[in-house]
Amino acid sequence: MARQASRDRTPMILILSTPRDEHAQVVMAELMKLDAPAMLLDLSDYPQRSSFSMKYERHGLALELGCSEGGLDLDDCGAVWWRRPQWPEISTAIVRDTHRNFAVNECTEALHGLWQSLDARWINEPARDLFAQRKSYQLKVAQTVGLEVPDTLITNCPDAVREFVMRQGMGNVIFKSFSATEAEWRETRLLREEEMGVIDNVRYTPVIFQRYIEADVDLRITVVGDEIFAAAIHSQQTSYKVDFRMDIAHARIEAVSLPPDVARRLLDLMRYLGLVYGAIDMRRTPDGRYVFLEVNPAGQWLFTELPAGLPISCAIARKLREFDA
Template structure:
């Protein structure tokens, strides 16, 4: 069985399920964790005599026996949803903590191929570690400061005058999404607010190309944005209508990216890089669960098929 853990309306999950069907994979299941606990039963049976048994049984559906799962795509796990009648925050915190511990323990018992391993996936999402590991494998990275010190921030701004520093958040939080942007005078006037939460500051990287590189197992799918038509220089995500075309990376960059994937322990990753006017390839970040359909549709790269084939193989590509 192939288990996909995501939202029931996730178009990326649906695209890969379609590819799995075309490959002839019949035993596949899309699990939406937001159905727990009210519409999903969890059962873990352990004793000295019988094999361990882990079952997830959605309301009115057949059970999914976790020990029968050969591959898992940890795509976009949804948060558990307690009943609206449960309002006491202490009881809610307790219920969430118990559920998280039970599920995490069950996932760790699985011997399936995980895309990605949930511990590695969470660790690789941390931007300080990403940049450290990228540097270790020989990739170029921007000069970066992560701090909650207004004084440190001010010194970094002075190091790169003339509006050449960008800032961005560590994570995307619902309701408080922030795009990558330049540090302008109006932001500097609020420098005291840096004290309340660390901020990522980086030297702005001039680009002749923005790259989105999707890696599935050992396959590399590189796409280049048509930056001549971009409306926003600092954050390629805001250029929703920009076109991508497939491109070829230098072999040494490919090998460094595969080494980075190996060091992070990831089977899948979506990487953002920039090519400078001098021809230098600069690593910006990696998203262990990054979007890929917009690249697939624009550049014609078969990423959904590659993911389906990798899941169907059940083979781990990382040490």
């Protein structure tokens, strides 16, 4: 099947996630209201339960999902949402670890080649999404665009930690990890004096240490293109004031407006990072300062959309339809 001219293309939006992703399902429902055809692709089905082909022939390139002539023409895909792509699942028939690693690498190489070959617009483009996830780079970019960030130390040097804590003062330092999963959840914590006795353990792996930012409210700011949806999370009225995620069920959440200069700098941050979508965490201090903490290129938003009445899902659907036009 040859690549068709864009005027003959049948519009199609591709969503890379899992059927268990509630956020993806809500956006698919919004796309249905907009009569925008969309398909959810679960990459954990690949290569055991799904397949694709890339055909380079004299008349051009054809990208197809499926093995038969009735397969889906990926040339029709004008927009892709890099929502929560799953890892390929390798067959248990491949037993040796070295062979399984080889199979994973081959699948990953083929898939990334496919994504880069699509003539589509992305939320977010995978390479930029990966780059933007780096917390240390986020802080650099935030400073570059004029946002305030906490004093931060990222290190595996115990003496550097001791010096940082001495300068900031005990009780004024939090520590957090670069990543967390459902299986290995790691909340942000205040560093306690008794933990200084085991601070030498940081030599095993780097840790992020930051000045603790006192909050009036936490802010979850969801950006879709040039649209900003800001929600205030009244975390200081919950049982865990350091990390709003720990007691979000009891937090009051409401829509708020941002100062124009803060909004402008956040859009600058998104453009610098090359992101169309991002979920940004900030804190508004009791004296009215806005302090940037981090941005998640695939962060959740329903927990603010529903209580605060923010039309984020609709905005994502509109942006995908715009990209697919």
